[in-house]
Amino acid sequence: MGMRVAVAGASGYAGGELLRLIAGHPHFELAVATGQSQAGSPLGAVHPHLVTYADHVLAPTDPAALAEADLVFLALPHGESAAVAAQLPAHTKVVDLGADHRLIDPGAWTRYYPGPHAGTWTYGLPELPGQRAKIAESTRVAATGCYAVATILALAPLIAAGIASPDDVVVVASSGTSGAGKSPKAHLLGSEVMGDLSPYKVGAHQHVPEIKQASGARTLSFTPVLAPMPRGILSTVTAKPQSAAVDVRQALLDAYAGEHFVRVLPEGRWPHTAATFGSNACHLQAAVDVDSGRLIVVSAIDNLGKGAAGQAVQCANLMLGLPESAGLSANGVAP
Amino acid sequence: MGMRVAVAGASGYAGGELLRLIAGHPHFELAVATGQSQAGSPLGAVHPHLVTYADHVLAPTDPAALAEADLVFLALPHGESAAVAAQLPAHTKVVDLGADHRLIDPGAWTRYYPGPHAGTWTYGLPELPGQRAKIAESTRVAATGCYAVATILALAPLIAAGIASPDDVVVVASSGTSGAGKSPKAHLLGSEVMGDLSPYKVGAHQHVPEIKQASGARTLSFTPVLAPMPRGILSTVTAKPQSAAVDVRQALLDAYAGEHFVRVLPEGRWPHTAATFGSNACHLQAAVDVDSGRLIVVSAIDNLGKGAAGQAVQCANLMLGLPESAGLSANGVAP
Amino acid sequence: MGMRVAVAGASGYAGGELLRLIAGHPHFELAVATGQSQAGSPLGAVHPHLVTYADHVLAPTDPAALAEADLVFLALPHGESAAVAAQLPAHTKVVDLGADHRLIDPGAWTRYYPGPHAGTWTYGLPELPGQRAKIAESTRVAATGCYAVATILALAPLIAAGIASPDDVVVVASSGTSGAGKSPKAHLLGSEVMGDLSPYKVGAHQHVPEIKQASGARTLSFTPVLAPMPRGILSTVTAKPQSAAVDVRQALLDAYAGEHFVRVLPEGRWPHTAATFGSNACHLQAAVDVDSGRLIVVSAIDNLGKGAAGQAVQCANLMLGLPESAGLSANGVAP
């Protein structure tokens, strides 16, 4: 028997990926898909790749319509999901793909986002210790940000195990352009982004407090870079080892033993984004660079998969008592 | 209950896509995957995106091992599948993704391929009239070539209906680079293909006789172009209308009514390849260009999906009595 | 001694390429660069690649300021250049990169463009017979459209020589995204165009009358396709031979003997766009496809080079009595 799920903000890239996953999900049925500016349009015009929903018409983002679903995915711009969520019945299960309910510290929210802090929901990263059970018991879950997923999965177990120092972590992470959204902006035109690597928000990205909160990092230098590809995040994380002799890769293997979607690669092979395209997987590899005295962890995800819609469906599966991997694939689409 | 399927030539791009589809197929179980030069390697090293088969080791292409499967997919280079097929038991079901058994006319074979003509199998394009039943009854099926799928689906119903003239058909079709295979060649390096459109085999492509045989075209100008993208074929087909007043789009709608994987787009929207990425869909649109006196049909497919592995799985489903769309998606992965 | 040149519409892609060529031109000095919405901005903010003009500030598009230059390039949207041109003194030399003054037939203008027909200027394609001298004597020149350059250079000499029939010409041409301009539109986002081939204006592109007018084609099917690369046009032109035995390639060699920027490739090699990137070159190759009874000519250009700014500078050189190739390169930038 199917669960009826709703998607608010279905016209964007994360919303489109949610719809794609819902269409292939063995236990989900699409109750309603909403989109503000494109309400009234058939999905075929908005997401030409979603053939099976081509005639499904986008509804306005009306909390009453959303409330009829068993679970609501909110794929709205940062700062907009809290208002919608507040109008949903308490028993309606909600997964928010936006940032509104991720941060614990209101000061961190205020520093990076407009408007008041909306409060904190269960953090939607099942692979963190203890988090899977919390998500399963929650009616409100804040899914992890895309850069944050890639970076936290690489870093958190190493800090928790005392292997990496929480101080002076340095991260450079590159993302495909879908992470920048579907609003037409000149710097996101194909003519601009093809052939280009472009850093942005240097020293000021809004995922920094989220990464620190969930990974245990105390000081963190984070530089995001826009890369010439539609999807994918590669996060290169370096940190100082707490002791001279550590097996970083083994620590990751231990941390993720039994995890279906997190794969620590065999020695000698490094993660690359194309292998995660379209999947809910995170690939990891680690090494200690003797010369520099730093350990290096590289993670790769699909920013719309494990970094957004995949992650959200994984949380929804837990919240609804379904198999955690239902409707999700650990295999990417390549080449 | 699962069907055991084998993939010969699993290290190439079509082979990799077959494995990906098999991994997600509700009724398939991978019996054996073979690859000549990479036999002995774990699939994780060959196809890093196929996490769930990471530890599955490529076997040598041994007919005895293949024969144990319920169905064998042959994803071998042109001219190599006939030899392997000849060593398989008559009752073993086989889908050949190569060209060896597609052509009826031995002369057409000899003109484009080396070696002797291996004979003709049931042509694996279920959307052609009557073909679905033939495939279901066959133990040997020759899946359609990638350019051929895109072009035949656009053209065949119009010639059959007397709408398009079979003479003087002009086709220009562009393909993503995976269509050129995984063998390292200088002109296929990323540095060469990114930013480049490059025609090849002008007036001499081996899919010409196949397109003519299956579409009914009598004379056909076909120009293939390599495009800077990993997947996708866009085929632009122009032909002369047989009469002044024809509704080409309606003819396509009639021809493909009820087809799950062939979608004639709403008026005003044209197919584009990204919408078919990772899917088994073919998108079509048509118009009559009054000025030129020609009708134009454009089709888009994923060359590894409907153009190769997807098509092959669709045929296999029919041959095994499974639901035709099992393990296949009409929805693409975008952006 | 330098010529003072002005660029109206300098903030767009053609305008930016004009500035790049002017910066490297041995006889040009930039008098003024104008841009409507970005007037007041330094060029460094608009075109970060133009380091040597980084502090040059965009002026408003004021005819009085433009009139001080020896020659004015108009790189304005279609339909806007006529109004500006009308306010320039008669002796001011002007090259219009827009469509306003290309067409002879007002009816053809009205069919494809808004507003009244502005009249006809000397057509700016020096490689057409007799055109070089006309351009040199003109004060007003309408540079050729990008698709038109690629297609006319492939087709015109063959029709003129009686080798190709002017009837039933079929052209499929693909362009890089810069041809679609710099205005932010959702379908031109990098996320949309990467990995995508997308036909548009099928049977209705505004370059059709221009191609017919300058090539001698009487009926022409023209399908433009947006390709996943920033620059480049590949035009595949097929036509019917007027007689059985023709040497199409030799006819092109004869037509372009002595031309610096048009290169007929050695037999067996076909043009591809990357080889023309950043250049003012057009590469050509031709063959007769015996099977289809059609001749095939393929041409490649950089749509911003020979297709826009390069072409315009070439015309300007002629109009100013400078060496025709001054400041232009036949060599592309590759890979």
Next chain:
Amino acid sequence: MGMRVAVAGASGYAGGELLRLIAGHPHFELAVATGQSQAGSPLGAVHPHLVTYADHVLAPTDPAALAEADLVFLALPHGESAAVAAQLPAHTKVVDLGADHRLIDPGAWTRYYPGPHAGTWTYGLPELPGQRAKIAESTRVAATGCYAVATILALAPLIAAGIASPDDVVVVASSGTSGAGKSPKAHLLGSEVMGDLSPYKVGAHQHVPEIKQASGARTLSFTPVLAPMPRGILSTVTAKPQSAAVDVRQALLDAYAGEHFVRVLPEGRWPHTAATFGSNACHLQAAVDVDSGRLIVVSAIDNLGKGAAGQAVQCANLMLGLPESAGLSANGVAP
């Protein structure tokens, strides 16, 4: 009067870019271009973009032929240039684009390269203090490696000025695929690299000792990443400030005052690779990230321009007493 220059290794990507720059150089004339495996081929077949050299035939790499030039560029694989150089007359000026003569410490050479250390030549980075004069007086110059150029220009002046600590420098740098060369390898196929970010040689790249030697860094974590674009390097350099109050950007402005090819961007704008495509420019920007206690410098170059051939021509100009920027452009080709 022209200088006769030779290119050994002209069939590769750096060799091709050298030829392109030589073709446009006002004082250079191509004496001979050599290539081992493709000797005898016309350049038109090897580098289709170099129209003006299309009929120039590649010679074998014969030191006697090279010796007739005023200056020889060696664009050979690492470890091969020393042998050729040893056979050239002492008075023949040589610029080696390979690594053979860059390192001072033989131990560093041995750690990263095969074969014996060939000795140390003048380091070819004119923007380093005092280096311009040394290059001008040298007959043998070792041009800087591509990643090294980008990283050293960002880092060296900050360490020299006591602003950045030489310890614990962390660099993540991404390169376009031309940096990986033109030899056909499966992982460099277009199908593999498009849409992919792929780290390699993590903690073990051969440019590390070169960066340390020329920048003054003592410990350096360096992670290179292959990016889906043909050209360009973006290097993100973070280091610890030596004192609390530093103006990193001003320090860069001071260091590069008067430099034609190094551009420190206006505040608020960060370098991106596309703006340097085809140029000899390096773009820089810097900031202090208060949160992390690190300073961040980002540099962008074209790996074949300032990172290889452009740099080499710049050195050659100095060695030959020509204007340093002759034949080179600070402007990129964009979009």
